[in-house]
Amino acid sequence: MRKPRDYDAELKALEDKARDLKARKVQQLGELVISTGADALTADELAGALIVLAETRDAGKREAWAKRGAAFFQSRARRSVPAPHRDAGGAQPQSDSAQPASGGAGAA
Template sequence: MRKPRDYDAELKTLEDKARELKTRKVQQLGELVIATGADGLTPDELAGALVALAETKDPARREAWAKRGAAFFRSKSRRSVQAPDNGNSGTATQPGGAQPASGATGAA
């Protein structure tokens, strides 16, 4: 004879998993805000910039933002790898790191 499924336990497990995923997403978004330097903005400025970004439907503009974001992440990983090897590498990558902050201000 088959053992009946415990739907309540399965539902609770799924709810716990969904809660963990939501918590991880919120944490990663917070880390992204800090990594880009956008934590220096006021909450109103940040929210306004994000609303403007979300409302933008222009594919060319969104693609440009995507390329800029990808370049930001590439420069971040390269900077963390090179930083211990060469103290001067921070100055070479700093202008690239400053671009997202000015872009975020311009988008607001």
């Protein structure tokens, strides 16, 4: 005889997983805002800019934004390489590290 399924427990587990995924998404979006320096904007400015971005249907603009975003993430990946492997890009992390500091001051 098979053991009956506990649908309530399964549903609770799925709800917990969905809650964890949503929390992780919110955290990652917050980290993205901070890492791009957008935390220096007011909440109204940031919301307005995001609304314009979401409403934009121009494929050319969206593609350009996607390329710029990909370049941003690639440059961050290169900066995370240990220092001995960063010969040419030594000065770049210093200039980028100044942006979050100014962004942090604006958010405070």
